[in-house]
Amino acid sequence: MGSHTVSTTVERRALAVVLVVLVAGLVFFTIRFAGRMPEAISPIGQEIDSLFRFLLTVTGVIVIAAHLYLAAVLWRFGDERAQAPIVRRQWPWVLVPIGLLFLADITFDHKSNKIWGKVFGTPPADAFTVEVTGEQFAWAIRYPGKDGKFGKTDLRNITDDNPLGLDRNDPAGKDDIFFPAGQGELHIPVNRPVLFLIKSKDVLHSFCIPWVRLKMDAVPGMTTKLWFTPSKEGQYEFTCAELCGLGHYKMRGILIVESSDKLEEWLSQQPTAADLIP
Template sequence: MLIAVVLVLIVAGSVAFHLLSPWWWTPIASNWDYIDDTLVITFWITGAVFAAVVLFMAYCVWKFRHRPGHKAEFDPENKRLELWLTGVTAVGVAAMLVPGLFVWKQFVTVPDDATELEVFGQQWNWAYRLPGADGVLGTADAEWVNGENPLGVNPHDRFGKDDLIIEGGEVYLPVGKPVKLLLRSIDVLHNFYVPEFRAKMDMVPGMVTYIWLTPTRTGAFEVLCAEYCGTAHPFMRGYVSVVEEEEYQEWLQEQLTFEEYASDAQGKETTRVAQRQ
């Protein structure tokens, strides 16, 4: 009886913890409330199965406890029960998977009017690149990465000369405008993750992965690396500031183009060499 009571208390305590504890997600700040919905569906289904299984165990412990004069029966086959369990399991798994397939299709289908933003991860900081006045990102590759060109922008690509280079870990996005994030890394695995956006993706050296989203409310949201990337992994943080269009355009005007950035870096290097001499 004690075991049966403990099992019932486990179910009751789990439900109470789920409903009363402050474990719920932070308020969403993008269009991906669909991801929250699919997670809630999964929690309800798995929670119901958990409660049913544990309560059934408690019932069996109580019902088939040892009592004088009762003899245990061995009944290994019950086709009716097996069919019911198979059918209910199939329905439950389908109910968890099907919504996710629809959401995944939306997740990988980028709107035609989405602005491109390149996110560059490197132990242990973030940098970004935006298209310049021509609206086109220039090509980039790890072979071009150096002290004067930390993002590896192709210096021979005319489309890259006016690209905007953003260092320091903070980037601005306009509210209500879709953006496609092109994710790059040149050293180890990273993962670009903003909890309020509900979207994340691994950054794999040698590949360009992507996610897209539409920010839905203004504010400053912390960027985290969600893939262990070395000793300073917990400190690989930054901020995405979602602002109104006017403020966003003002911020863009303050950023250096790749051509200006490279020229400035070359000037600093020349000065350092002269000072050493």
């Protein structure tokens, strides 16, 4: 029995060491790569980041503690004489983690519900509004123009020069500014709520701005919404976050966050629907 016990003890302890190495690797790669997201350029993005850090820290501590405990047990206890005491002391190791997980879950719910409420709450009435329409494999962009109203669209009106199917008889659409899919940059104002109206011409897409940590499905036949307040000027990228076909990887565009003045000036230089499709 002697030599047999020695070899299982070595195996057990080797397993404990492997476990500790795996946990150390997990911690290393998480710390090394978890911070790799681009800078968050809106308050809601920063809140989502801090929620993720909180979730990762709490669950991380639980995972690390549980595995180190498992490694300690592996290291310490192996033969039958040593098993008896740990069985008697088992209850706290069940009840305490359950209690902690329950508390953590309540906290997670509370924090994430608050952020969910902000993301999906009613956008402010004075939000700057822009429409994005996904199609395989690019985004079309439309601004409501000076009147602040989008003209009606209908799929039956779509032609090569009228890619969004604008209704030529709707006066609200005359001053609309539009860019066919894949053309034009997406300009939005800094420090003002921006509301995106999101549509799709063909299949499911997802309008995504990684710098804000938000995305929203683009669903054929529906208009979905997404809003936030960008707080940092600059040039970023928006993209499709739904595998929508072979060209999905190139379904992205330039996002420019700039002052309201610059944006108004840029908009005033763009041709309107009345110019392009009289």
